Amino acid sequence: MRYRTLGNTGLQVSEIGFGTIPILSGNVPVLPDYYSPDLPEAVDIMMHAFKMGCNFYDTAIPEEYGDAEYKLGVFAEKVGRERIIISDKARFADGNDIFREVLRSAETLGTNPDIYFVHQVDEKNQDETFSRYGALDALCDLKKAGVIRYTGIATHYYSVAARAAADSRVDVIQTSGNILERGIMDRIAENDLFRGKGLILNKVYAAGCLLSVFQPSELIGGILHYPFSCALIGIGTKEQADAAMQTEFQPQTFSFAEVTSRLAEHFQPIPCTRCQHCTCPRGYEVHILLRQYNYYHLGKHYWAMKKLRLNIAEVFEQCRRCTERPCMHGCPQNLRIPELIGMIYEMTR
Ligand code: SF4
Ligand code: SF4
Secondary structure, three states, rough: OOEEEEEEOOEEEEEEEOOOOOOOOOOOOOOOHHHOOOOHHHHHHHHHHOOOOOOEEEEOOOHHHOOHHHHHHHHHHOOHHOOOHHHHHHHOOEEHHHHHHHHHHHHHHOOOOOOEEEEEEOOHHHHHHHHEEEEEHHHHHHHHOOOEEEEEEEOOHHHHHHHHOOOOOOOOEEEOOOOOOOOOHHHHHOOHHHOOOEEEEEEOOOOOHHOOOOOHHHHHHHOOOOOOOOEEEOOOHHHHHHHHHOOOOOOOOOOHHHHHHHHOOOOOOOOOOOOOOEEEEEEEEOHHHHHHHHHHHHHOHHHHHHHHOOHHHHHHHHHHHHHOOOHHHHHOOOOOOOHHHHHHHHHOO
């Protein structure tokens, strides 16, 4: 295992981190297929990863990750608290709410988390999160009080990550990307604003989807040249830990065309990088709809269809009437977005 410095925190983190979603038990709708190991088994899996050099473990409050937070706390005590770095998160934009959740997390873990993220910050809740007395201010107060060591923002949106990068209160930014959905990673790599921030990457396997076409060595090797310190991989079995951590993968550079042509051996992918340059005045998140199409064809049939059916008929109708089509103007892939929306709508009927 190699280690990297986590921005200005100075923490030395393993290049591959342990994402705890797959070790949760309970009826938590994070993903439709998780493994549900019991406590001893979950602790054993985390220990297995630790023995391969993993020192970064990421979790979230029970409403989001079930009992994973508790299991991680048991593991931390067993392995020796000071030997691992714990990052935790909660989805609250209000300062009072997140203050309460951090204290509750410390109680559930049985120890203070090192890094605490405001989770799922998006374009709707970001103003409250970053406002005076919002969640970020509360994390700063908790940092001053010594309850946490570092503050974080976790987001799937480049605009939010860039706002966090420009904010001196933020120590660590967690965002998502993989060799297919590389748009945010590319934009972060090009923007000096992010230098000095701790950067953590999740969704390296695209919620497991990309494993149907690519090897872990390719998915991990393909993101190692990006300026992230730690790539979180969801681990639910020892075999999965082995696949991600046993070998020190070499960085590989896949062009986007290479990735889409590999996918094209199985289905015709929509070549969207999720760069999020497409803005729709109606607020439709084009990149999410295009992603669901690809995920559907990569095996997430039920999950993708369920999400698409929430609003695809409405988006399709509005796109048909949209004459200016501003979403297309900024798309570096020159995608004909309304036509793609029409194709996806037909798929869902
Ligand atoms: S549709 Fe185009 S602009 Fe929008 S996320 Fe995909 S590649 Fe980027
Ligand atoms: S075509 Fe118009 S309504 Fe449809 S996503 Fe683009 S900007 Fe929005």
